[in-house]
Amino acid sequence: MSMSTERAAAPEAGGQRAPEARATGRWGSVLLQLLRTPRVVFGLAVIAVMTVMAWVGPMISPWEFGERDYANFLQPPSPEHWWGTDNTGRDVFVATMVGLQKSIIIGLLVAVLSTFVAAIVGAFAGYFLGVTDRVLMWITDLMLVLPSFLILAILYPILRNQGWMVFVGLLAAFLWMVTAKMVRGMTISLKEREYVLAARFMGVPAWKIIFRHIIPNMSSLLIVDATINVSSAIIVETSLSYFGFGVQPPDVSLGSLISVGARQAVTHPWTFLFCTGLLVLLVLAVNLIGDGLRDALDPQSKRRS
């Protein structure tokens, strides 16, 4: 019962389809518009290159991630060590690629998790209103007021032995609130639409209406927000890792590499510059895609871009 389905135009004489019929519905036109936007193409290209680099880089490098070159501590970039070595003799290129892998995974997982939570909390609050809404929105407000850094910093040392996936869960727990409020607002208006009312009169259970009709019709908002949450997650992870509350050794992320490299940034800049440069590029690319998506999916923002 999606509202975005369009009837294909009848083929013209000679069997030629009308040009507008070639677009495959709303998402097809959105995709076309995105691919015509230079900043989105740039963002997608950067992310594609970085993703390939992150996973292929360690394979083509002569050094393993855990390997140490004890003859070369803090050596500048050279044919032997493409991006130099750190203070433990580890190859900076390989470490940065592995860190990039972790940052990409953390960003994506946190974004998906937090957007999922936001969609459910916001949709249930907006659909049921009353006590459900009051309770859920009160919890949302409380989460907004609680200093997230404080809770992450206190809880993570206790849970750090359970691996970085726990860190992903903790990060996601503090990135859903603003989106949930937006979803709630949209749900309140969507629940009065004809197709939702029809489903209700047909006796479809509330949870089915929420998952089948309301959340899918907010997909544009959720996609944009998930994209923005990717960069938010990466930035928060970097900040926490800098103070030792993030990804823990032997795992590395761009944040934890920046934390180590920052102490030697003046004397041995390669330990800081490469991981920082990649982090900024990654976040910038994600933000550009998010901005392009917002323009493509939100008619209001088009004239502002």
Place this chain on the structure above:
Amino acid sequence: MNYLVLVVVATTCAYLLAASALSPRVNYENQSPRPTEAAVDARLDELNLNDKTPLAERWMVWAGDVVTGDFGKTVTGSSVNDQIEVRILVSLRLIVAGVVIGATLGVAVGAYAAVKQYGWFDQASTAAAFLVLAVPAVVIAISLQVVAIWLNGLMSEAFGIPQFFVFNGERTPGLETGFLGTVWDRFKHMVLPTIALALGQFAAFSRYQRNMMLDVLGSDFVRTARAKGLTRRSALLKHALRTALIPTVTYFTFTFGVMMAGTTFTEKIYNWKGMGSWLIDSIATQDVHAVAAVSCFMAVCVMAAAFLSDILYAWLDPRVRVS
């Protein structure tokens, strides 16, 4: 009322979490020579930090004191209230400078970029804002330090100027150079952290103001003002910008409040003894009462910011009335 309840619950949650997860006892057990367990217990009882006392009981004592305005004692035995008084002023000095400079520049650049939409200035300012927004606050602060060290070396070699950019604390301890010397010293210490804060604010405000201005520029009242014979400059400044500033002022109010709660990274990296760095230090020293006090302060800041921005919006925009 709802705001007050949220602050109380948030502070209580922070206290309970800190009291159950942190261990102030460690500070005493790591001393050399190591004090006896009885001595440690006595000291912790005195500070209401003894983990052998039931959590509910400790909370009752602490909450009772907080109601009278006393946030208790730190792990070292000093008053939390005294620390708050000093540290709020430190944070405030940094935030006022950073947010005001960043927001003012951001608003000016954003408004001008909107007027010159798609021009080179718009493209350049948008690119700059996007770039800054992609850099974490931690990285901005560290990068500025690296640049400052390089510039200090350059200025020292070229002009014989001693270290101009200073990035350790908010003043040089034990410096006695009279009033002007003290002001100059504080200014030198303020430059880098202020730039670090202002950059982020500039990026956010320029994007926000540009969007607000573009919304207004297409409005009927701006066209009407021009049709009535107002110059373009007058129509833009007196009508468009004034209207576009309404949401920006409320955004500024909210940002200012949130910043009071959140300059943690900048303060810590530049070693400013403000509220933000206190949060990190108090977690490191397992200081339950300090953590709870900072949490309460942060919650109050966020709630006050939300409340004030709502009121301000209703006051500035005649179309809105907050019920």
